[in-house]
Amino acid sequence: MKWSTAFNKERLDLDILSTQRSESTNNILHGCSKATSSLVECYVGLGKLTSSWRRSERDEDFRCKHGSVTLKYKDCILLKKISKIYTRKSYSLFEQAFMDGAVGVCIVEESRINDDRILFVTQHSDKANNVKQWFVSFQPTNYDVECSCREFQTKGILCKHILRVYNHKNVTQIPEKYILSRFTLKAKKDVYRFKSASLDDFDSNVVFRSHMMRFTYDLIRRVEDCKIARDYVVSVMNEIAKNSDEILDDNEKTKNGIFPDNNKDKGTVRDPPVMWRKGRSNNRPKSHWEKPKKRKSKKLCLKKIFLTFNY
Structure with missing residues (x-):
């Protein structure tokens, strides 16, 4: 049940x-190394292969961002909207399913289950010319749909049976829940956008630094072409830097035993304020050299002279 296709239609x-x-791994390793290759040669070949993959991915991202898809049927409203949401390859899969549903799938029966649900019986022939029937449950109010083939649950893109029903009902807007973000043009936008629950995963400074650098780099690349967004990001970054410095200063004071003012009423024992005693002058105390010298009395001088003569 864990590997059989019949039991994994909803995954x-x-x-x-x-x-x-295993087959993909063997194919990749055989392409970048030989049986007589050393470990260093295998590592270098694998590095070149991954570099070519990343370069191809960057090229595809550039084509998706700055290019447009050529529609097979330019007057279809649904295809026009989807072409602006999906990537080039994802749109080609969706368009193929849409064309297969419009040409190869026919609706045999339409019956109402209840006030909110309509059941469509669709059929088409496979490669062996065997006719198969699939059941599509459709809700006209919110365009909620479900097909017995379970292709959307396994592949993430609507099947040709559902698209045939949508076309039959003149649906020009697919609900957002049937458009997975992993196939859209903005799939990478939220990769490094963190939620509060995921902040606990940054148990290392290196991991935190790596994720934040990628997040800020991706943010800068998105706003670099718009001056308004660029100015907004700069102002917010300055505010974040100011608040972060204040938090770091408070944290440093707390480590040194100096608590901020907002914590003085939370049970912290402090020294009493210094009070001047009554009658004390506020003048600066004089130093040793500023104090007046006392004059010696005449009696003390005569006593010293008398003791000297006696000696």
Whole structure:
């Protein structure tokens, strides 16, 4: 039940088989190294391969950001909206399913289950010319839909049966819950956007620094073309830096035993204020050299002379 396809129709696996992990690994390693290659040669070949993957991904991101998709049917409102949401490859999969549903799938029966649900019976022929039927449950109020093929649950993109029903009902706007963010143009936007629950995962300064650098870099790349957004980011960053310095100063004072003023009423024992005693002058106390010298009395001088003669 863990690996059989029949028992995994409701799990998102993108049609990846359990054997593809080992097969893909073997194919990659055979392409970048040989049986007689050393460990260093294998490492260098794998590094070159990953660099080419990343370069291809950057090129594809550039084409998705600065290019437009050529629609097979330019007058379709639904395809126009989806082409601005999905990436190029994701849109090609959606468009193929849409065209297969419009051409190869037909609606055999339409019956109402209750006041909110309509059941459509669709059929199409496979490669062996075997006719198969699939049942689509549709709700006209919020366009909620479900198909018995469970292709959306496994692949993440609506199947041709659902798209055929949408086309039959003249639906021009797909609900957001049927558009997974992993296939959209903004899929990478929220990769390094953290929530409060994920902050506990930064148990290391290196991990925190790496994630925050990627997050800020991605934010700067998004706003660099808009002056208003750029000025807003600069002002917010300055405010964040100011507040962070205040927090760091308070934290340093707390470590040194100096508590901030907002904590003085929380049970901290402090020294009493210094009070001047009654009658004390506020003048600065004089030093040793500023004090007047006392004159010696005549009796003391005569006594010293008398003692000297006696000696």
